[in-house]
Amino acid sequence: MKWLRRALILLLLLVVMVVGWLFLRRDHAEPLPRAMRTISDATLKDPALIARGEYLAKAGDCSVCHTMPGGQPYAGGRAVVTPFGEIPSPNITPDNDTGLGRWNFEDFWRALHSGIGRHGELLYPAFSYTAFTKVHPADTLAIFAYLRSLPPVHQTSGRPNLRFPYSVRDILIGWRLLYFREGQYQADAKQSAQWNRGAYLVQGLGHCNECHDARNALGAISSQQLLSGGEIPAQNWYAPDLSTRTNGGLQGWSSKDIVKLLKTGQSAKGVAFGPMAEVVTESTQHLADDDLQAIAVYLQSLPARTMADVPKDVFNHKAQADQGETVYDQQCAGCHGKDGNGVAGIYPPLNANASVTEPSGMNATRIVLLGGFAPGTMGNPRSYSMPPYAQQLGDADVAAVESYIRQAWSNHAPPVQERDVSKYRTTPVD
Amino acid sequence: MNLCATMKVSRSVITRWLPVAVILLLLAARPASAANHTVPAPIPDTLQQRIAACTSCHGDHGQGSADSHFFPRLAGKPASYLARQLQYFQSGQRKYAPMQYIVQPLSPAYMREIADYFSSQQVPYKSSPVPTLPAAVLQRGEQIVTQGDSAAKLPPCQSCHGRQLTGVEPNIPGLVGLPYDYVSSQLGSWRTGTRASTAPDCMAQIANRLSPDDITAVSAWLASQQPASDAHAQAAGSVTPPLRCGVLAAKGDGA
Numbered sequence: 007m008k009w010l011r012r013a014l015i016l017l018l019l020l021v022v023m024v025v026g027w028l029f030l031r032r033d034h035a036e037p038l039p040r041a042m043r044t045i046s047d048a049t050l051k052d053p054a055l056i057a058r059g060e061y062l063a064k065a066g067d068c069s070v071c072h073t074m075p076g077g078q079p080y081a082g083g084r085a086v087v088t089p090f091g092e093i094p095s096p097n098i099t100p101d102n103d104t105g106l107g108r109w110n111f112e113d114f115w116r117a118l119h120s121g122i123g124r125h126g127e128l129l130y131p132a133f134s135y136t137a138f139t140k141v142h143p144a145d146t147l148a149i150f151a152y153l154r155s156l157p158p159v160h161q162t163s164g165r166p167n168l169r170f171p172y173s174v175r176d177i178l179i180g181w182r183l184l185y186f187r188e189g190q191y192q193a194d195a196k197q198s199a200q201w202n203r204g205a206y207l208v209q210g211l212g213h214c215n216e217c218h219d220a221r222n223a224l225g226a227i228s229s230q231q232l233l234s235g236g237e238i239p240a241q242n243w244y245a246p247d248l249s250t251r252t253n254g255g256l257q258g259w260s261s262k263d264i265v266k267l268l269k270t271g272q273s274a275k276g277v278a279f280g281p282m283a284e285v286v287t288e289s290t291q292h293l294a295d296d297d298l299q300a301i302a303v304y305l306q307s308l309p310a311r312t313m314a315d316v317p318k319d320v321f322n323h324k325a326q327a328d329q330g331e332t333v334y335d336q337q338c339a340g341c342h343g344k345d346g347n348g349v350a351g352i353y354p355p356l357n358a359n360a361s362v363t364e365p366s367g368m369n370a371t372r373i374v375l376l377g378g379f380a381p382g383t384m385g386n387p388r389s390y391s392m393p394p395y396a397q398q399l400g401d402a403d404v405a406a407v408e409s410y411i412r413q414a415w416s417n418h419a420p421p422v423q424e425r426d427v428s429k430y431r432t433t434p435v436d
Numbered sequence: 437m438n439l440c441a442t443m444k445v446s447r448s449v450i451t452r453w454l455p456v457a458v459i460l461l462l463l464a465a466r467p468a469s470a471a472n473h474t475v476p477a478p479i480p481d482t483l484q485q486r487i488a489a490c491t492s493c494h495g496d497h498g499q500g501s502a503d504s505h506f507f508p509r510l511a512g513k514p515a516s517y518l519a520r521q522l523q524y525f526q527s528g529q530r531k532y533a534p535m536q537y538i539v540q541p542l543s544p545a546y547m548r549e550i551a552d553y554f555s556s557q558q559v560p561y562k563s564s565p566v567p568t569l570p571a572a573v574l575q576r577g578e579q580i581v582t583q584g585d586s587a588a589k590l591p592p593c594q595s596c597h598g599r600q601l602t603g604v605e606p607n608i609p610g611l612v613g614l615p616y617d618y619v620s621s622q623l624g625s626w627r628t629g630t631r632a633s634t635a636p637d638c639m640a641q642i643a644n645r646l647s648p649d650d651i652t653a654v655s656a657w658l659a660s661q662q663p664a665s666d667a668h669a670q671a672a673g674s675v676t677p678p679l680r681c682g683v684l685a686a687k688g689d690g691a
Contacts, residue, residue, distance in 0.1 A: 076527025271541075283541045341479075352479050376534070377489045381541045388546055390485070393492030394534060397504070433533035435540070 012223045016171065019180035019224070038115055042143050045111045050151045059152025062145050065297070066138070066211035067289035071095045081105070081159035086132045087240045088225060091168035093132045101158035114150045115143065120188055128178040130166065131186070131225070137213035140191035140206065185226035197307075204304025207297060208233070212289075217245035217281065233308055237366055242430060243280040244369050246360035251310035255360030261302035268298050271381030271389065274350040276359050279373060280434070283381040291383040314365065314419075326421075330410025333403050337395065338411070346415045352390050357415035367422040370408050371430045374399070401427040483553050489538050490550065498554035502564035502615065509613045514669050515548070515555035516606035520683065522547040524633070531630040561613035561667070566660045569652070577657025580650060581611075588645050591678040593654070596688060601658070603669035607683045612663045620655035634682030641679060 049055065063069070072095045074083040082097035082105075097105040106114070113124045121135035122128060129135060171177055191210050193202045208214045215227060220236035222228045229236070235247035235255055247255030256264070259275050266273040268290035271283065278286045290298065335344070338356075342348050346357035356362050361369045377394035380386060395404065401424045409421035479485060484496060493507040494500060500509030510518060524530035525539045526547075539547065579585065581601070584592035594601060596608055603610035611619065625631035626643030633639060646654065675688040 076529060287541060349479050376537055377492070378538055379489055379541050382543045382546050387543055388483070388486055388549070389541070390479075391487060391489035391538075393488050394538070396534070397493070433537050435528070435533050435536040 015222075015224055019177060019184070038112060038143060042115075042147065043112060045147065045150075049147075050111075050154050052151065055148050055151045056155045057152075058145075059148035059150065059155075061292070061294075062149050062211060063152055064289055064292040065207060066141075066149070066213070067285055068098070068149075070284055070288050071133075072098050078159045078161065080153065080156055081161045082163040083161060088132055088168075089239045090172040090225065091166065093130055093166040093168070094163040095133075096163050097159060097161050098153050099156045099159040100154045101160050104160055104162045105158060106153055107158060111147060111150050114153075115146055118146050118149075119190075121182070121186065128175050128182070130168075130175075130178070131181070134213040134216045136186055136227070137210055137216055139186075139188050140210035142190055142206075145211070181224065181226065185224075185228070198303070200300045200303050201307060203297065204300035204302070207301055208304055212301070214248070218248055219245075231309075231311075233305070234311065235360075235364065237368070238281065241281065241434065242368055242372065242432075243434070244361075244364045244366045245282070246364050246369075247311060248305050249308040249311055250306050251308065253311040253313050254308065255364070256305070257360075258358065261299065261306055264302035264305055265295070265298045266385075268293065268301065269295075269383070270385030271383045272351065272354070272386055275355065276361060277354045277380045279361070279378060279380070280369070286381045287383060291381075291385065326406045326409060327413075329403065330406035330408070331414075333399070333407040334410050334414075337399070338407065341392070346411070346417075353392075356411050357417060362411055363417050363419040365419070367408060367412065367420065367426065368430055370411065371404060371422055371427055372434075374404050374408065375427075375431060376433060396431060401425075401431075483549065487550055487553070490554075494554070495559075497557040497559045499557075499559040499562065500564075500613065500615070502562045505564055505615050506617045506621075508615065508618045509561070509610075510554035511557035511559050512602070512668060513555060513609050514603055514606045515551045517603070517609050518551035518554055519544075519548045520607065522551060524631075529632050531625070561663050563613070563662055564615040564659065566616050566656050569656050573649075573653045574657050574660065576650065577653035577655070580646075580654050581657055588647075588650075590642065590645055590650075593658075596675055596677050596681075596684075598670040598675065600663060600667050600670075601661070602663060602667040604675050604688050605669050605672040606689065608669070608675070608688060610667075610669060611658050612661045612667075614659060616655050616659035619658050620651050623651045623655065636680045636682050638677065638679040638681035638684075 069079050071084055071086055072080050072082050074081070077083055078099070080098050082095045084095050085092040086095055099105040100107045102108055109124055116122045117124070117129060117133075118135060118138045118141060120139070121131065121133070166173070191206045194205070197205070209232070215233055217238050218233045218235055219227045219231075220229050220234070221239055225239060227236075233248040235245060237244050250256045250259045250264075256275070259273075263273040263275045267276065267278060268286060270291065271278045271286040293301075341353040342356050343353075346355060348355040361373070364370075373392070375394060375396040377392040379391040380389035382389050399407070404427045405422045405424040408427075411417065412419035412421065484491065491498075493504070494510050495507075498510030498512075500511075501507040521530060522539050522542070523544070525532065525535045526542070528536065542550075580590055581593040584590045584595070593611060596604070597611050598604050598608070601611045622631060623643050623646060626637075626640045627646075629640070643651075672689040673687040676686070677684050677688050
C-alpha cells in the first residue's frame with residue numbers, strides 16, 4: 007500500500023512540476039537586502055563576527071551532519087540516510103575545489119535561505135533549508151564568516167546515491183511548491199522578546215521540527231502541529247512530542263527541566279539518547295543560558311494535545327504481563343525503581359516518560375537492547391549508564407517488559423509486539 | 437479602644453508567628469516520618485556504578501566473560517591501549533557496532549578514566565573453552581607465537597606482546613586470558629580492515645600474512661594458555677618490535 011501511495015503522490019508531483027515549470031524560475035529566491043549583497047573581506051575577517059558565527063553554527067548543529075565520524079570538522083562526507091537513498095554531506099570548509107572556497111555570501115544565503123546551490127541546482131531537503139530559511143541575514147553572514155575562518159580541508163564528498171526518480175533533482179520543483187515556504191522568521195508582536203527568540207532558535211537554526219514532527223511518504227512535514235513528534239525516517243528512532251501541556255510528550259516539564267536537559271543531557275524527567283544525545287553534546291550544551299531559557303519559554307507555549315487512543319487489549323495475554331513484570335523486577339527495578347520513578351538526575355523515570363510511551367514503542371525497545379551512557383557533557387562529564395540487554399534478553403522477554411513498562415503506573419501506551427523487537431536488533435552507527 | 441488595639445496586636449502576632457510555628461513543628465516531625473518510609477539505598481557515586489554499560493559484558497573488574505566465549509578481558513591491559521581502542525571505536529577506525537554505539541557520547545577524559553579503571557584491576561585469569569583441535573594445529577599455533585615463521589615473514593607474537601604474552605606498557609595488549617572467538621575474530625578484523633590502527637599498521641600486515649588455518653592455530657593456542665594469576669604487562673621499552681608500527685616507538689613504547 008505504501009508504494010501505491012507513493013506512486014500516487016509522485017504522479018501528483020509530476021503534474022504540479024509541469025505546471026510549476028511554467029511560472030517558477032529556479033533562481034526565484036528572496037533577494038538579500040542591498041547592503042548585504044557585497045561583503046568585504048574585512049567584514050568576513052572580523053573576529054567578533056566569526057565568534058558569533060561559531061556560536062550560531064553550534065546552535066544549528068551544523069557539524070554533526072557536516073563531519074564524518076573521526077573526520078575533520080565541517081569537511082563533510084557523513085552520509086545522511088533517507089528513505090530515498092543516501093546523501094553525503096558536503097564539505098563546508100573554505101577549500102577552493104571541494105568546499106566553500108569560491109562561494110560568496112550571496113551563494114551561501116541562497117543555499118540556506120532558498121535551498122538553491124551555487125550552480126543553481128535545487129538542493130535536497132536532507133539539508134534542512136525548510137527550517138534555515140527562517141534565519142536572518144545577519145546571522146547567516148556570521149555563520150558564513152565563521153566557516154570561511156576554518157582551515158580549508160581538501161576532501162571531496164561523494165555524490166547523492168538516490169533511487170530513481172528521486173535521483174532527478176528537478177522533481178524538487180514540485181516538492182518545493184507543495185512543501186517549502188521560503189521566508190525569514192517574522193516576530194509575533196503579541197509574544198515577548200524572549201518567546202520570539204526561542205521560537206526563532208527552535209524553528210530556524212535549531213531545526214527541531216525536522217525530527218520532532220511526522221513526515222509523509224515523500225519525506226515532507228505535512229502535519230499542522232509543530233513539534234508534535236514523529237518517527238525519524240530510516241533511523242528507527244522516534245522524536246517525541248515536545249508540548250509540556252496536557253497530553254503533551256513533555257507534560258509536566260518545567261522550564262528548568264527543559265534547560266537542564268539541553269545543557270547537561272539529563273534532567274530529573276528524562277535523558278537525551280539516540281540522535282538527541284548528539285544534538286546535546288554538539289549543539290545545545292554550548293548555548294547560552296538566556297537562549298536555552300528562551301527555548302524553554304517557547305516550548306512551554308506549545309498547545310495541549312488531544313489524548314492518544316488507549317488500546318483496549320493492553321497485553322497479548324495475562325502471561326505476557328506477568329512475564330514483563332518478572333523481567334522488570336529482576337533487571338530494571340534496581341535502578342528505575344519498582345515505582346518507575348528512577349533516581350533524579352541519575353536514572354530516568356520510566357513513568358510518564360515520553361520516550362517510553364511514544365506511540366511506536368521503538369525508543370524503549372532500542373534502549374533496552376542497546377543500553378548506553380547519558381550524553382557526556384560539561385555539566386555531566388561522568389554520566390551514568392545502562393547495560394545493553396541485547397545479549398541477555400530474547401525478543402519475547404523484551405516485548406513483555408516493554409509492554410509492562412508502557413502500561414505500568416500512569417502509562418497507557420500500546421504493547422510492543424515480539425516481532426517488532428527483532429526489527430530493532432540493529433545498532434545505529436555510521 | 438485600648439483593649440481592641442491589644443487584641444489586634446496579639447492577633448497579628450499570632451497570624452505572623454503561626455506559620456513559623458507550624459513549619460518548626462513540621463521540621464521537628466520530619467526525621468521521624470522519613471524514618472518510617474523505606475528509603476531506597478542511594479546510588480553509589482563510583483565509577484564502577486557509572487559504567488554498568490561496560491561491566492555488564494566485560495565484568496565488574498574487567499575480567500571478561502569466559503562464558504560468553506567472546507567478551508574480552510580488560511583487566512590489567514595497558515591503560516593507553518584501552519583508551520586508544522575506545523577512541524578508535526568512537527572514530528569508526530575499529531568497528532564493532534555495540535561498542536561504537538556505547539562509546540559515542542563519551543569525552544576523551546571520561547574514556548581515559550574508564551581505561552585507567554580497567555587497567556588497574558587485578559583479577560585472576562579465567563580460561564574459556566577452546567574448540568577441540570588436532571595436536572598438530574596447537575603445535576603450529578605455539579610455533580607462530582613463540583618462534584614465528586620466517587618463511588611466511590611472521591615474527592613471533594612474543595617479540596611484541598611480551599615474554600609472558602601479557603602485553604607491554606603503554607600500548608601493546610596482552611593476548612592471554614582471551615576467548616578463542618575473540619582472538620580469531622580480531623585477527624580476521626585486521627585482515628578485512630574492520631579493525632585498524634595508526635599507520636604503518638603492523639598488525640594489519642601480520643594478520644594478512646597469516647593463513648586462515650594459522651589464525652585458528654594461533655587463536656586456539658593462545659586461548660588455551662593459563663597465565664600466572666599475577667601476570668602484568670611488561671615495562672615500557674622492554675621489547676624491540678621487528679616491524680614499524682604507527683603506535684609504537686623503536687622500543688615498543690609510546691610513539
